[in-house]
Amino acid sequence: MKSSAEWSTRWPERISYGLSDAADNLIFQMMTTYLLFFYTDVYGLTPSAVAILFVVARVADVVESFIIGIMIDHTHSRFGKSRPFFLWYSVPYVAFAILTFVTPNFSYGGKLIWAYVTYLGLGFLYTAVNLPITSILPTMSQNTRELTLLGVIRQFFGSSVQIIVAVFTLPLVWLFGHGNQQMGFLGTIIVFGIISLFLIINTFVHVRERFSNPHIAHQPVKVVLNMLAHNQPWIIMSIVIFMYWLVTAIKNQTTIYYFKYTLGNEGLVPWANGFTLAALIGVLMIIRLTDHQSKKKTMLHGILIALTGQAIIAAGVYGKWLLVLFAGVFINSIGNGIIIGLVSIMIADTIRYGASMGIQAEGILASTDDFGVNFGLGIGGLITAGLFHVSGYVANQSQNAATLSMINWNYVWIPLVIYAGMYLVLSLYDEQRIIDAIEK
Template sequence: MKEPPWQTRWPERISYGLSDAADNLVFQMMTTYLMFFYTDVYGLSAGAVAVLFVVARIADVVESLIIGYMIDHTHSKYGKSRPFFLWYALPYAVMAVLTFVTPNFSSTGKLIWAYVTYLGLGFLYTAVNSPITSILPTMSQNPRELTLLGVIRQFCGSSVQIIVAVFTLPLVKFFGKGDQQQGFFWTIVVFSVISLILIWNTFLHVRERFTNREIAHQPLALVIKMLRKNQPWIIISIVIFLFWLVTAIKNQTTVYYFKYVLHNADLVPWANSFTLTSLIGVLLIMVLTRILSKKKTMQLGIIVELAGQLVLLAGVYTQWLPVLFLGVTINSIGNGIVVGLVSIMIADTIRYGTSMGIQAEGILASTDDFGVNMGLGLGGLITAGLFELSGYAPNQVQNAATLQMINLNYVWLPLVIYLIMFVVLHFYDDQRMVRAIAK
């Protein structure tokens, strides 16, 4: 069967990729530094933060489905997904700044402020992020072009994740001049302004080309019936959840590991700089998917993640930094392969749903944010909860139980989760899906 021609050009491809870069300027601040900000800068207890993360993620799970439903029932001259970039970019940027504001309230007032701003940011993040995934299968009908678009998206997103991970603490130090509250505030202001500009740029340049109006706005009951039959969507949803669960646990623990185990928080930017190799993994997708199926390519990525985590384990327990950083390097290559394939494989499940007579890209794409929110929520709960149980005290020498919890989160839990990811992905039936789409 001859492949359809390519429909997009480079300005549109780059603009599409920059949408993920825009979201990650704020998102990476949340996943990597917000727990540290709440406990060590804003003054909330680890237990209170654990509960906040759980409540926020439960809300986000519902919000993901709501945004997906909204996308599927949007009637606009701009399409179904594209107008969300226009409508929600500014509120998203404003709420991001408010989340890192530190008003001089009582303990209860601070907690209420954290709930209002963090829950609001979670909803608005979903509103600008879900359309990135839902719009992809409507931009082209060429499988290789969709893969390229997914790779460009993840390359831009991963690049910004690394930039934020590496430069956030130096920027906090630069802007704050010893005052971390001011440092975090001005850092998020800079990131939010850039994010706003990039999201609006995406709205201006991307286009929805392939929407079947006859099946584009189906009743929710029919969509749910299709979802039950869409086995690849169910499997990839579980894999996404597990990926973000392990990402949350590792990212949130990194700063604690270097600050309290190695007693050198200045090493955090160095450690995060080695995650630059995730870009190698993202770029390898275009090569590997010419040889292997997307499923086997993702399985290979998980194997690389496992290998890197084992090397990191050796570095942690010998406290030999070259080995530890080598582990981060290898693990990040695998991360790039896995996360780079996520939106591409979701796009396949959306097209598979269309082959069943239901074009519900909003609901199916919401699995990305659903998995992100569930994974981050449970990851935050595990990290903060274990710290609370072990007697964690911010900005003090930690007891032996807390140090053990840090190592558990940084080394052992990720190893177990990677193994579970590999087993779950084994049941992903990509061959049946490809045959159905090709009909």
Template sequence: MKQPWQTAWPERISYGLSDAADNLVFQMMTTYLLFFYTDVYGLSTSAAAILFVVARLADVVESLIIGVMIDRTHSRFGKSRPFFLWYALPYVIFATLTFVTPNFGSTGKLIWAYVTYLGLGFFYTAVNLPITSILPTLSQNEHELTLLGVIRQFFGSSVQLVVAVFTLPLVAFFGHGNQQHGFLLTISLFSLISLGLIWNTFFQVHERFSQPEQAHQPLSEVWAMLKKNQPWLVISIVILLYWLTTAIKNQTTIYYFKYLLHNESLVPIVNGFTFASLIGVILIVRATRKIGKKRTMLTGILIAAIGQLGLAIGAEIQNLGLIFGATFVNSIGNGLIIGLVSIMIADTIRYGMSMGIQAEGILASTDDFGVNVGLGLGGLVTAGLFHLSGYAANHTQNLATQHMITLNYAWLPLGLYGLMFIILWFYNEKRLLMAINQN
């Protein structure tokens, strides 16, 4: 018998806007923070690389802590929903402070960067992880959960496009040539919007389906379930690889256009072509009905890799038309990949419930875990390789650094797409769906 749909459009839109809220800040962090630290704030590439590693190591622990906190939360609002209310304000405060440039010496500025960036990482996890953990409690209808995941990613990807295209123009508009002021005022604007959207999510969404006898199991029981949850392990690795790929390419984009093409103003234009990710996201509902989630994501990885290959060739010969077109194709594939992440994580949560354990907090933490580790490794790879090649901020780059920029922007992401495809091949979707449907 077909299950009825439990959510109405106001709740669906509000759920989707939660990801839009987080991405206003998150995309500033992933795309422009390394550039801000090296070329505006004044950190060396080696100091930035170490900071990213420390922050991501901390975030790995924080993801697990927040996951356990969700699974241990008892409130009249549910397990995940209260986190939108409690942590939205400190999240946007730390987001703003991260882009403050205090008049300190080099040591003081480094300490400030550590405190603000580590704080931002913790509170980002506290408001982002619940978006994934709450999903399987909103409905029991598989197609409705897919729709909710697609709506979430549509809004998230739309905001990614907004940040990618409008950040640098806003920095120029607010800063009037002063990038320190420009970045600070831009993140302040994004933070205010983010705060309103996160609180709106708290008031509009509702946790409906929970199994009290399964919801607060001992960690030893949860750990035993995790070891048997093969789909969760596979999708966790894929998420990590995806964000590693994204971090390396996104962080290098501005360097490629500034130092190899000598035209930083082209960055918003090339980023504008990433709107094609919305096409991939929209295709998910129809594609998953026809070929399933695993094959849809595999198709997305293949499309993204084809686009990345075209981008690599375009980057080598410095052909803007090819770079723009390849970015368009690559983004369609990325939309298919990232749009399915929260949906497939929700499936692994439901798979865990078929084993008698409802641990949506810990299982959903794999999403933030993958994001944090991927971004950390991406920042380390990018900043570390730049440092080894002799990168000098705001100067003409030597030949080794130019090659390193192209490697990060074009070729490393291509290899990582191939690895993603191989790992996802082992995702056992048939066993997972059989267990969920029998539960």
């Protein structure tokens, strides 16, 4: 491993790079954790209408991820290929985030149209500022250990903010709204949005693209797609990312419903989410673990830890042991920290593998990250909202037995199955192929 003096980046740049994910997560976690609840219990949309909206949005986001990837790969500017996107799209991104939580006094149809316009716009702009975080990584350094460090720093800040949003959103909603959740959610997203804007601009100012080969950097889309079909590690990672965000969406969206309707204590949500702080332990473990074993093996261990934690959550739910449930959340979060902390690092490896095949297409290859996020969240939202609709859920009322049973399935059993599937898929990942190709 090279000494730090030989590395390309310095700490101000590393911190600024990591803060880019913190900026996006301030808004993104509001979307994944509380938007379904906001739409059904605050804004007044039906679960079935929200389910359709989430499906439409995720289909649009899948297409948008690919489009943004192409835009990055065909960008020529004095700032590079990925870096300009932080500058160009940061203000519209924050503006649409705020508009998404505005509750105009329209008819039901008007409210639904407003939700479609703002949420679809937010989805496109989120991709425009988030995808470059992944695509710029392999251009910042050629040192594998340095790329791992940068990825860990990014996920440390991203996970920290994820926990901040999970723990402090509802208290902030109360602080700003004093019982009026419409005003509370709006005040909260305005604060998060202003902080996010500052952090995104900070990333643009301090981060640099250094390693790019102009001879292979702007390939035609047809050539890139042919390379993707032969990039087996990229295909495997795309599936793993999708499955991770699928299980994340299902669990996060169900958490508030579980504590509100099954346990009858919505005030426990910040406490439960507080135990996700353990994700930071998992993220920090990556540096030590990858010193002694491959990134693939490290992620497999992360999945097993997450699976174990999920099994403990099941014991807590069905044994009605709150402390056991919290212990399960803690252990599950350590595993999740390892998984998500390695995602951008291993995607960077697939980008470098693509370059070894003569094609530098970090934009399209990095789009798999946002593709997996959007597709996973979309299907997760569809499953959750769809099951709510089928089971007869009625907002702010005592729920029937079918709905309570469905909440338990979403919170416990479906995630268990997905974690097991994720382990099997990642087992097919051929990391040695990447190492041999890059060294050659």
